[in-house]
Every structure is written in C-alpha cells, then in structure tokens.
Amino acid sequence: xxxxxxxxxxxxxxxxxxxxxxxxxxxxxxxxxxxxxxxxxxxxxxxxxxxxxxxxxxxxxxxxxxxxxxxxxxxxxxxxxxxxxxxxxxxxxxx
Amino acid sequence: xxxxxxxxxxxxxxxxxxxxxxxxxxxxxxxxxxxxxxxxxxxxxxxxxxxxxxxxxxxxxxxxxxxxxxxxxxxxxxxxxxxxxxxxxxxxxxxxxxxxxxxxxxxxxxxxxxxxxxxxxxxxxxxxxxxxxxxxxxxxxxxxxxxxxxxxxxxxxxxxxxxxxxxxxxxxxxxxxxxxxxxxxxxxxxxxxxxxxxxxxxxxxxxxxxxxxxxxxxxxxxxxxxxxxxxxxxxxxxxxxxxxxxxxxxxxxxxxxxxxxxxxxxxxxxxxxxxxxxxxxxxxxxxxxxxxxxxxxxxxxxxxxxxxx
Numbered sequence: 001x002x003x004x005x006x007x008x009x010x011x012x013x014x015x016x017x018x019x020x021x022x023x024x025x026x027x028x029x030x031x032x033x034x035x036x037x038x039x040x041x042x043x044x045x046x047x048x049x050x051x052x053x054x055x056x057x058x059x060x061x062x063x064x065x066x067x068x069x070x071x072x073x074x075x076x077x078x079x080x081x082x083x084x085x086x087x088x089x090x091x092x093x094x095x
Numbered sequence: 096x097x098x099x100x101x102x103x104x105x106x107x108x109x110x111x112x113x114x115x116x117x118x119x120x121x122x123x124x125x126x127x128x129x130x131x132x133x134x135x136x137x138x139x140x141x142x143x144x145x146x147x148x149x150x151x152x153x154x155x156x157x158x159x160x161x162x163x164x165x166x167x168x169x170x171x172x173x174x175x176x177x178x179x180x181x182x183x184x185x186x187x188x189x190x191x192x193x194x195x196x197x198x199x200x201x202x203x204x205x206x207x208x209x210x211x212x213x214x215x216x217x218x219x220x221x222x223x224x225x226x227x228x229x230x231x232x233x234x235x236x237x238x239x240x241x242x243x244x245x246x247x248x249x250x251x252x253x254x255x256x257x258x259x260x261x262x263x264x265x266x267x268x269x270x271x272x273x274x275x276x277x278x279x280x281x282x283x284x285x286x287x288x289x290x291x292x293x294x295x296x297x298x299x300x301x302x303x304x305x306x307x308x309x310x311x312x313x314x315x316x317x318x319x320x321x322x323x324x325x326x327x328x329x330x331x332x333x334x335x336x337x338x339x340x341x342x343x344x345x346x347x348x349x350x351x352x353x354x355x356x357x358x359x360x361x362x363x364x365x366x367x368x369x370x371x372x373x374x375x376x377x378x379x380x381x382x383x384x385x386x387x388x389x390x391x392x393x394x395x396x397x398x399x400x401x402x403x404x
Contacts (some may be wrong), residue, residue: 022346
C-alpha cells in the first residue's frame with residue numbers, strides 16, 4: 001500500500017521515455033506499455049529513490065496550483081495503480 | 096518460470112546452434128512482409144502443406160535478385176515436447192532473447208534466430224506431414240518476421256491494413272478493438288484489405304511502406320501478395336456510436352504502437368530500435384484515434400480521417 005511516507009521507484013524492467021512532456025513507459029519483460037499525461041510524467045520524474053511521496057506532493061503543489069489534499073489523494077491513487085500493475089514498487093523492497 | 100518449460104520436456108537441452116538432421120531435401124521460397132525467406136531441409140509432405148495453404152506467398156522466381164533470409168528445418172523427437180493442453184495457446188510462444196540470438200519454444204517446435212552476422216534461423220519440429228505443421232511454420236515465421244522487420248526500420252503490427260488510392264491505412268488495436276470489423280467494411284466497399292490481424296511496416300528508401308504478411312486473422316481477403324504501399328495514416332481503434340477522429344499525442348501514439356508490436360516489444364535488447372522505428376512512423380504520418388459504429392460506411396470513415404490529416 002502506497003502511503004505519503006513511502007519511497008517509490010520505477011521497477012527494474014521499466015523503460016521510460018519523455019516525448020513532448022508526456023511519458024511512454026514499457027514493462028520490458030511483459031511488453032506492456034503505458035502513456036502518461038504531463039502530470040503523471042512529472043510525478044514519475046520525481047521518483048528518484050530518495051523522496052517520499054509526501055515530498056513529491058510538496059514539490060508539485062505550487063507547480064500545479066491545486067489544493068494539497070486533493071493532489072496528495074490523486075498522486076497516492078495514481079502511484080497505487082502503477083504499483084498494482086508492477087510499474088513501480090517500494091524502494092524498501094529493492095525494486 | 097524457466098524458458099520453454101511450458102512446451103519442452105528438457106528445456107536445458109535446447110539446441111545451441113543451427114544443426115541437426117534435416118527432414119528432407121526440399122526448399123521453399125516464401126514472400127512475407129516485403130522479404131524473401133528460404134526454408135531448406137523440408138520434407139515433401141511439409142512442402143505440400145505450406146504450398147497448399149500459403150500458395151500465393153510461395154515464390155517460383157528464386158533468381159529475382161533479392162537475397163533471402165535462410166532458415167533450416169530439422170527433425171525433433173516427439174518425446175522432446177510436453178503433452179501440453181492445446182486449448183487457447185496455439186499462438187503463444189516462449190522467447191529468450193540475448194543480443195546475438197533469440198530462442199523460441201512453442202507447441203511441437205523450437206526455433207532459433209541468430210545474427211552471425213546476418214539474420215538467419217533454424218526450426219526443429221516433430222511434425223512431418225501433419226496438418227499441424229502449418230501452425231508450427233506460421234508460429235515460427237511470425238516471430239522471425241517481427242525481428243526481420245525491426246532490421247528493416249519497421250515493425251510487425253497487430254492491425255488491419257487497408258489500401259485506398261494506392262496508400263495504406265493501418266488500424267491498430269488489440270483483439271476485440273474492431274480490426275476485423277473495419278477490414279470487412281473496407282472489403283465490402285471494394286478496397287484492398289492486406290490483413291485484418293497483422294501487417295508489416297518497413298522502410299523503403301525514404302518512405303515507410305506497409306506490406307502484406309501471410310498471416311490472416313478471422314477473414315481472408317485474397318489481396319495482392321507482394322505489393323507494398325506508402326503509409327498514409329495510423330489510427331487506434333475504438334468502437335462507438337458515431338464516426339470521429341481525434342489526433343493523439345506522440346506519447347499515446349507511440350505507446351499504442353509499441354503495445355501492438357508482438358514478440359519484439361518484450362525484448363529489452365531491441366526495444367530501443369523498436370521505439371526509434373515507431374517514432375519515425377509517428378513523426379511522419381497522421382496518427383489518431385478512430386471511433387466508428389459497426390455499420391458505418393467505409394468511405395465516411397476515410398473521409399473523417401482525411402479531414403483530420
């Protein structure tokens with residue numbers, strides 16, 4: 001379960017490329033592909049293996065000009081969906 | 096899961112190089128996606144099966160100047176293969192990819208694709224004259240063609256391919272997206288349909304072209320076998336209540352195309368090449384999402400695409 005205190009990273013087999021501010025993510029071994037919009041792309045760009053999810057929310061709240069609580073809820077849901085499909089995992093799990 | 100264990104009794108005994116006992120001395124030259132493939136070591140029975148079912152793709156002009164891709168066919172023992180439940184898996188294969196080769200395991204066969212340095216292949220099967228040999232042959236050739244098309248600057252794409260005014264339109268989507276439906280609409284309108292399932296995208300000179308492959312989906316259209324057509328548009332299919340075409344962003348287009356490139360999109364050593372090839376297609380031609388009802392007129396669909404291009 002992804003929480004504000006979680007440190008989330010891209011899974012080892014995910015290839016990631018940004019095109020015009022949007023990202024294409026490929027799970028290489030599965031051949032599964034995702035396209036992310038600009039907000040999703042910014043979130044993934046900030047998954048540096050050091051920041052907690054809450055710090056990512058802090059970094060984006062001014063940039064996106066939205067309420068912090070709304071943004072935090074959206075980002076937690078988004079990262080949980082990515083985690084459920086194997087695209088990201090917890091840094092503590094050695095992803 | 097260990098590579099090949101679904102299909103093989105002894106996955107660790109996979110052939111390490113292209114050698115073995117040939118089934119016979121027959122050869123066949125097959126046209127596929129703008130390339131020639133020479134299969135050597137076939138039995139006369141295997142040859143007959145291929146010729147009967149893929150006749151339009153069998154070339155009788157071996158000296159047409161093109162250098163074919165060479166594939167050797169060898170015997171395997173039926174005991175090498177597991178007695179697998181065949182329900183729902185005839186088209187699936189296990190792949191093991193390294194930079195210099197790809198190993199393939201499937202129902203009643205194993206195969207290799209090697210770059211030494213040019214592309215070549217080998218196929219080992221236990222099936223001689225059986226009708227199921229055709230399935231083995233096609234399953235192997237699909238994978239081989241997907242890798243060959245990467246070299247040719249393109250990709251094998253899950254798509255319906257339709258020709259209008261000597262230009263090719265590719266309609267992309269997974270099973271159930273409407274590929275066969277739109278292919279049927281195009282066919283009923285008198286247009287050439289290349290395939291409702293798989294089509295070859297490749298570079299020819301400075302342009303991208305779409306070529307026919309000998310793998311049909313639900314429908315057979317009897318289109319010209321050896322023609323390639325300049326790519327006009329790539330549309331990602333959605334079925335809906337009316338005809339609409341929306342331009343998609345590069346990232347969405349690229350993601351959709353990578354997801355529609357079987358076999359090679361799970362190969363970490365060649366994903367960069369696949370991205371480069373497909374990025375060129377996205378950069379050079381119109382890409383969008385197409386929504387259409389099942390009973391639309393194909394001419395209306397084309398008009399909607401043309402208005403967006």
